[in-house]
Amino acid sequence: KANDASAEVNNWNSDFTLRIMQTIFRLDDFLEITLEPNITNVLQINQLYDSITHFKGSCLLRMLENSMPEILFENGTQNFLKQWKYATVSRNDFWNSINALAQDYLPPQTNISDIMETWSSQSGYPLITIIRNKTAGNLQVSQSKFQARNESDSSLWIVPLNYVIGNGDERKLWLTNRSITVANVSSDKWILFNVKRTGYYRVNYDIDSWNQLIEILTTNHEAIPLENRGQLINDAFKLAENSLISYEIPFNLTKYLHREERYIPWASVLDSLEFLRDALQSTYLNGAYEKYVKHLVSPLYDKMWNVTNGNQLLRKLTIETACSVNYEPCTNWAENLFNEWMKKNITVPSDLRKTIFCTAIRDGSEEEWNFLWNQIKSQKTNSDIEEVFISLGCTRDTWLINKYMRNAQSGTIPWQYVPYVWQSLGQPTSLAFGFQYLRENWNSIYEAYKDKPIILKAIIQDFLYKLGTKSDLEDLTILVKKHENDFQQLAPLVQGVVDRIKARVEWSGRHLQEVEEILLG
Structure with a gap:
């Protein structure tokens, strides 16, 4: 292995x-x-x-x-x-x-x-639902459009399915109708569909089947293929987000992670948590969420932060995550490295530049921000330049964010790097200020970039996509209506963002209390 x-x-x-x-x-x-x-x-x-x-x-x-x-x-x-x-x-x-x-x-x-x-010819993708009938010894396999915006949506796909029962061989079948029955299925073995995640669909199971998967992950996680370990958690969080299962299921699935030392599952899981991070970061549960993630990653961080050979991608991912949730050993390490770079010109590890930069800028002052800003011209590659621009947006000082936005709009920052500025605004302070700045300066922003769709696309897809409150939705609706002609050609992207913000607002009403009970319980 x-x-x-x-x-x-x-x-x-x-x-x-x-x-x-x-x-x-x-x-x-x-x-x-x-x-x-x-x-x-x-x-x-x-x-x-x-x-x-x-x-x-x-x-x-x-x-x-x-x-x-x-x-x-x-x-x-x-x-x-x-x-x-x-x-x-x-x-x-x-x-x-x-x-x-x-x-x-x-x-x-x-x-x-x-x-x-x-x-x-059809948008979106299917959700495959597996219901086991233990008495009859069969499975009911059905399909529906995932996140259908219209309850009467009749989308139907011809779906190639694969699955395993326990440690048996992989089996294949085609789902050509709304549902199909699979006979002769053992009632006491776990079932896994979409083996190695080859199918373009998500999978939901009945509660007993979910619990069997939780048990096998907890007791023998390597019985589940590498690609599926992260996929199960990714699907489960997305299903819970859409009220199709309880949040207890994805949170229980993550309990096995103290045994996981492979990169692919960890990367998939941490990506899956981004919705929760964004939904909770401006709420009273942000601290509880960070505590939960610290609980997940701190054992791995303590084991790997100083490893210099072997699992370097997992080490990088672990350090990035630990610093992002303010795990103190990680933030102290990152800030000390940045300070040594600033004072003594000691080289920063190339694979962790963005994490070190962002942590130092987030927790630092004008001195750190100005120092990093002055490093832009000395960067040798586009990826190095991107890391600096993304990190500058990590500041929590509104006046520095204002300075950054004005530098972008004035042309001080070359236009090809402006998307990085908007992409960098992701924590609550910069999101709120950036959105206010966008509303107040839309006419000049649109005039400057109307012939540069990559920038307009970044503003919508990389910035507005992160908004998530009721007031954000109201302000965005007003902005789009006021500048209807400007947004007309961007309609598909804008509608996607509006739907996303609506979903977050509705999510808070449906799930905030449930998640609170899990995180604080």
């Missing part, structure tokens, strides 16, 4: 589930991405035909590939490339090349074009 995290991310399948699939799920949740959008202007092409649609398309291809023997998909792809070399093609030409070899693995009277049409 490879214990080095680099071995995990060099495993294409594990890396894909984390860096691509989990990212696109999060975006698809509020944008409801379709691969066949209705394009009415050039700006929408820039919005929609970017990495988002490419990521979703790659997820669907990976799912299709895993529905059949790998060699068939590879041969079909090679046949397509040979047949259509130098020619203009459509996606149906590719489907037909795969279909010619894969008929024995498809549902009866169905071809790949029919299957993939259900995924490319």
Whole structure:
């Protein structure tokens, strides 16, 4: 078994589930991405035909590939490339090349074009629900659109499913209708669907099946595939967020983490907690949330913070998280390193620059901020420059945030780096001030950037997306209505943000007390 995290991310399948699939799920949740959008202007092409649609398309291809023997998909792809070399093609030409070899693995009277049409023409993705009937010894497997905004939504996909029962072999089946019954299922063994997270869907289970998964994670977590350990928690938090299960389930799933020493599950879990972090950071529960995360990561931090070989990606992730929730050993370490850099020009570890910079700026004064600002010109790569800009936004001093925003608007900061400024505003003080600044200066901001969609997109997708209160929703609604013509071409992104803020407001009304009881109980 490879214990080095680099071995995990060099495993294409594990890396894909984390860096691509989990990212696109999060975006698809509020944008409801379709691969066949209705394009009415050039700006929408820039919005929609970017990495988002490419990521979703790659997820669907990976799912299709895993529905059949790998060699068939590879041969079909090679046949397509040979047949259509130098020619203009459509996606149906590719489907037909795969279909010619894969008929024995498809549902009866169905071809790949029919299957993939259900995924490319519909927005969003399905939720697969598993209900075990122990008396009858079967499973009821059904599908519905996840987060359907319309209760009468009739979206239906042709879904390639895979699952294991206990430590048995992987099984496959197709879900072509609303539901299907799987017979001859043992009542005393745990069940896991979406093995290795190959399918583009989320999975919910009945409460007994969830509890069996919690038990196996607690007693023998390596019985669950690496990719699924984080996926179970990711799905569970998202399901709880949408009132489909109790928050007790995802919180109970995280209890196994004191045994987990692999990067992929940890990275997936911590990404899953971002919604809670954003929802709670401006509430009275922020301290309790930080205490909970400290409880999760502090044992791993104490074990790994000074490790110089081996699991470096997990070490980096652990330090980033520990410092972000103000774990004192981590913040003291980061601030001391920054001070030594500032006073003695001692080199900061390259893989932890952003964490060290942000921690020092967040807890520091004007002296630290000005020092880091003056380092911009000496940065050698774009990623180094990005780290500095992102870290400057970590300050909690409103006048420094104001200075930062004015530097961006005045042209002191080159326009190609302005998206980093908006992306950097994420903690309560900078969010509140940044939103106020945006409302007060929208005319000049839009005039400056109307021909630079990357900046407008960053403001909406990387900044406004983080808002989450009722007053935020009211102020954003007023802003959009007041400048209706400006926002018209940005409508899909703006609507996604509005829906996201509404969901957070509704979440607080439904779940704040439940989460409070868990965090404080």
